[in-house]
Amino acid sequence: MRYQIDKLIRTALTANSNDPQISSSKLGSTNPEDISSQQVDPLNQDESESLYKPKLDSLMASAKAQGILESHSSSSLQQSDPNKAYQPPKLIPVHYDEDDSLKAKREKAELRLKERAKKSQIINELISEFDARPEKSSSWGTSSTVGVAQNEKFEADRLHREKYEEDNFIRMTISKKDKKRLKQGTLRLDDEFAGLEDFAGIDTLSRAASSSNAKRKSVVEKRAPSSSSAGSINPFSKPSAKKLKSGKFQSRKR
Incomplete structure (x- = not known):
């Protein structure tokens, strides 16, 4: 204005x-x-x-x-393309992936599956059945498997709470949240057949064992001497029949 x-x-x-x-x-x-006459025409007002x-x-x-x-700023503004995409500066710190190869991804997936297989019920039952170590089991006032803690963490918490109550002669109160957590962590009668289809852990362990055997075999083959380098005779190898008939292996006549 x-x-x-x-x-x-x-x-x-x-x-x-x-x-x-x-x-x-x-x-x-x-x-x-x-x-x-001095006023502006409204049609030509714009x-x-x-x-x-x-x-x-x-x-x-x-x-x-x-x-x-x-002076050169105007020319640079005129030469700049308005339709060109914006390119941010390359000084921003970004995350660096050390190894994105398929081998590293496969190893990470196998490690993740092994960790998951440790929590599998079928794997734990197979270990307790075929292992030579004495079987460890505990129950809450029952002689059957009903009431046994499904997770070792819940069992360790229960034992720690029980030991604290016996040492201090007090009874600890359990909140509703802890009761629900303990109830979810214990085996019930209908949970005996819950993990019958959990064969992912067995498949994972078999594949991991086959891959480890293949790696071990490749290492042994690398360490074994090649046929070209094995020019010298092995002293512990059995001589051939031709060498036994002639040479130093020939029996002397008396």
Whole structure:
């Protein structure tokens, strides 16, 4: 708004200086026809308003003349492509993956499956059945497997709480949350047949064993001497029949 007012005052002053008689007659006249002639046509109002807008080219030219703006900045702005995609700087720290090969991924997957197989019910039952160590079992006042802790962590917590109660002669209160957790961690009668289809652990262990055997076989083959390098006779090898008939292996006649 201030720019428009300044421009109007400047144009009025320049018009007065160029033709003082016409300007004085127009300024001093109170005729409504003269006033209406000086008003702007509403159809051309948008065009007249656009004339009062600041001109960026003139502002940039004055800024270049004063040394505020460099001359090559305008050319760089004109040469820049507006449709070009933005490229962020490459100084942002990102995560570095040391090894993304298929071998490393397969080893991680096998390790994850082994950890999952340790928690398998069928694997634990097979270990307890075929292992030579004495079987460890505990129950909560029952002689059957019903009530046995399904997880070793729950059993360790129960034993720790029981030992603390016996040492301090107090009875610890169990919250509803702990009761629910213990109930979920114990075997019920209908849980005996829950893990019959859990054969993923067995498949994982068999594949891991086959891969370890293949690795061990490859190591043994690498250490074994090749046929080309085995030119010298092994002293512990059995001699052939031809060598037994002749040479130092021939029996002496008496």
